[in-house]
Amino acid sequence: MATESVTEEELRRICLDAASRGERVGYILNDYLYLNFLHEQQEADRAANHRTEDDSEEWWIASGAARAEGRHRVAS
Secondary structure, rough: OOOOOOOOOHHHHHHHHHHHHHOOOOHHHHHHHHHHHHHHHHHHHHHHHHHOOOOOHHHHOOOOOOOOOOOOOOOO
């Protein structure tokens, strides 16, 4: 499994090269999607770690996202 970030253009080239040699590309795509999923999860975890109990608005403000109503609202 690849450990470095690969752009979509590089992924296309890698898959085309493998296919031209008669190799299957399913495992390449699987690795790419899995690593992309892990990266997104790490980013979400990092963003969640930036939140503080003192200022529940901090993460929402820093991300530029609108504060979601409902489950994120602090209970009084």
